[in-house]
Amino acid sequence: MLINVQNLVKRYGSLLALDHFDLQVSEGEIVGLLGPNGSGKTTAINCILSLLKYDKGTIEVFGKPMAPDAYELKRNIGIVMQNVAVFDELRVDENIDYFCGLYVRDPGTRRRLVEEAIDFVGLGEFRKFHPKKLSGGLLRRLNIACGIAHKPKLLILDEPTVAVDPQSRNSILEGIRELNREGTTVVYTSHYMEEVEQLCTRIVIMDKGKTLATGTNGELKSMINDGETISVELYVLQPEDLAQIRQLPHVTRAHYADNRLSVHYDGGQHNLLRLLDYLKSRELSFNRVFSEQPTLNDVFLEITGRQLRD
Amino acid sequence: MQVFKAYFKVMRSSAASIAVNLGVFLGIAVLLSSMAPETAVMNFEPTRTPVAVINRDGNGQLAQGLVDYLGQTSRLVPYPDDPEKLQDALFFRNVEYIAIIPAGFSDAFMSGESCAVQKVIVPASTSSYYVDMSINKFLNTVRLHRKYSGEGSQAELVAAARADLAFDTPVAMKSFGTATGGERPGYAYYFAYSAYALLAMIITGVSSIMIAFNRPDLYLRNLCAPVPSRSTSLELAAGHGVFALGCWAILVLGSFVLHGKSLVASGLAGLYSLNTLAFAAVSACMGFLVGSFVKSGGSQAGAVNVVTLVMSFLGGVFVPQSVMNKSVLSVGRFLPTYWFIRANDAIGELTGFTADSLRPIYGSILIQLGFAVATFSVTLLLSKERRLSHL
Numbered sequence: 281m282l283i284n285v286q287n288l289v290k291r292y293g294s295l296l297a298l299d300h301f302d303l304q305v306s307e308g309e310i311v312g313l314l315g316p317n318g319s320g321k322t323t324a325i326n327c328i329l330s331l332l333k334y335d336k337g338t339i340e341v342f343g344k345p346m347a348p349d350a351y352e353l354k355r356n357i358g359i360v361m362q363n364v365a366v367f368d369e370l371r372v373d374e375n376i377d378y379f380c381g382l383y384v385r386d387p388g389t390r391r392r393l394v395e396e397a398i399d400f401v402g403l404g405e406f407r408k409f410h411p412k413k414l415s416g417g418l419l420r421r422l423n424i425a426c427g428i429a430h431k432p433k434l435l436i437l438d439e440p441t442v443a444v445d446p447q448s449r450n451s452i453l454e455g456i457r458e459l460n461r462e463g464t465t466v467v468y469t470s471h472y473m474e475e476v477e478q479l480c481t482r483i484v485i486m487d488k489g490k491t492l493a494t495g496t497n498g499e500l501k502s503m504i505n506d507g508e509t510i511s512v513e514l515y516v517l518q519p520e521d522l523a524q525i526r527q528l529p530h531v532t533r534a535h536y537a538d539n540r541l542s543v544h545y546d547g548g549q550h551n552l553l554r555l556l557d558y559l560k561s562r563e564l565s566f567n568r569v570f571s572e573q574p575t576l577n578d579v580f581l582e583i584t585g586r587q588l589r590d
Numbered sequence: 591m592q593v594f595k596a597y598f599k600v601m602r603s604s605a606a607s608i609a610v611n612l613g614v615f616l617g618i619a620v621l622l623s624s625m626a627p628e629t630a631v632m633n634f635e636p637t638r639t640p641v642a643v644i645n646r647d648g649n650g651q652l653a654q655g656l657v658d659y660l661g662q663t664s665r666l667v668p669y670p671d672d673p674e675k676l677q678d679a680l681f682f683r684n685v686e687y688i689a690i691i692p693a694g695f696s697d698a699f700m701s702g703e704s705c706a707v708q709k710v711i712v713p714a715s716t717s718s719y720y721v722d723m724s725i726n727k728f729l730n731t732v733r734l735h736r737k738y739s740g741e742g743s744q745a746e747l748v749a750a751a752r753a754d755l756a757f758d759t760p761v762a763m764k765s766f767g768t769a770t771g772g773e774r775p776g777y778a779y780y781f782a783y784s785a786y787a788l789l790a791m792i793i794t795g796v797s798s799i800m801i802a803f804n805r806p807d808l809y810l811r812n813l814c815a816p817v818p819s820r821s822t823s824l825e826l827a828a829g830h831g832v833f834a835l836g837c838w839a840i841l842v843l844g845s846f847v848l849h850g851k852s853l854v855a856s857g858l859a860g861l862y863s864l865n866t867l868a869f870a871a872v873s874a875c876m877g878f879l880v881g882s883f884v885k886s887g888g889s890q891a892g893a894v895n896v897v898t899l900v901m902s903f904l905g906g907v908f909v910p911q912s913v914m915n916k917s918v919l920s921v922g923r924f925l926p927t928y929w930f931i932r933a934n935d936a937i938g939e940l941t942g943f944t945a946d947s948l949r950p951i952y953g954s955i956l957i958q959l960g961f962a963v964a965t966f967s968v969t970l971l972l973s974k975e976r977r978l979s980h981l
Contacts, residue, residue, distance in 0.1 A: 326810075329813075329814050331813055348813070349818065351816035351817070351818070352816070354814060354815065354816040355816040357814070359814045361810065361811055364807070365805075365807035365808050365810070365811035366808070367596070367600060367802055367808065368802075369600040369602065369798075369802055370596065370599055370600065374596075374599055378592060378596050379811075379815070381592035382592050382812070382815035382816065382817050383815065383816060426811075
């Protein structure tokens, strides 16, 4: 177990930021901490990194207790902070060299690692730029390069794609996958469910400092009753037709509003075929048809009654 | 040594403002050195005022004796007894003093009657006083001999007076301390003003570094690294020390470039350098303190100006402490600049390297170092508080 957090409690005055929070991360995983803003993700990461004192619980990293002076443990951890943490006064290559040098003393090895990190994040042509000259996406890439240059065994990324354009975001996510393929275990916090769905091998959904659910993407979705949702654009639908649709197999609920019929299922097969057959049999003309699989937001909604991005 | 190496790379961003401070200071120093009585006065030569003497007492030996004596103490310029030409001579400053010896002056003087040498002078001329003094001195000496040596001829009395007045007081110029004979030499001003330059340069540089390393995200990021906080602090302190030493070296080097000859001749270069070194240490600690409070470059510039100017004015950097208000000086005592200037002035007034004369200088230097230690300790305490507040 690379990270073992048990029963962690952290209070900010009367506010309970972490409420008996548990987290286990095994070697080779990409674990996503998913939760809305203020759910305690960053607090949990800061406690794991010994940047924050906590009130109760235990934190072990690489099988040893984590502490502010656990320098041997820190040597194998890479961190990409939520806010870009680089020197505005140093160039791109100097920034990466600085942070790499905090972990790697040998100048030759460091030079090689810095070059590899620059290549990895694709900042080669910007190496002599100062951070203020970089776009938001490039700045995030620099932030990541500073965190991974020393080739850590454990990489913690705290919302590394906030305010990043889609192209840079995809580049960052692909980079993280590649690092994982090379053997780095990753802990990734985000409130973007799409990112977590795409990237993580295991997901921890948290809210109000608690772990709500843990599992793979599929496992989490199977926890809820909702299966697929089929939406149909209809100009007219009589209440008796809506009542009949609700009687179709596996339908959990159905409603009609703004010329759109939404039908939710709890599973089953050929649901779309059965619905269209019914509409044809009633000679109801329709336009576009959509079929949506449940998302992590549906999981979150099911568990908490709130949207993930509230 | 990663932090130490990054120190001077981060410092590059402040290089311009540091260079401006240094440039302004050196510019002022060069200007002052050209105005100050820089070269030590090594020779004495009495001033000779240009004088025209109109002797209307043609046969009087006393009058002639006076003319001869004035020829020794002043520079006689021959002019005819023509009022228009004499006025022109005064107007064009060819002469600054016209002495008119009236007819019968010698006989009247010998008989004790009232008589006077008439004069026409350039308005508000100070040199005319010297000529007045010469005339009075000659006539008083003659009067003295006439009174106490019995009745003698005019020639005898003039000869006796001339013999008395032939003695000059020897003037020997010695170079020590204020070698300009009471005037503050150029290097004393240079070292006094260097307080401002040191404060401005060092606070700017050190606080820039502190602002960069104290930026909350960077601070936390550095805490994640396998480097003890103490090690980071020590490397930063070493960087501050090297930077302050560099600034001090540049200013001391500047003093030798501008005032090298007179500074070396005075024998005070070591003491001035030591005093400035102590103040460089104070400046570094002040920068450490300012950098701990200031969060951005904009507020840094304001803080540096306020701290530097307030300390300089209240400490007597720009205005001599001797002319400063006592209540201002009593406030200034709580500032290291006051003690720097006090030591600087004491060095300039040294008349010998005795323990008694050096004691106040070393005392002021020690007080400056005390300020440095106190400022450093307070800043460390504040830093520790902030570090703990993160945990």
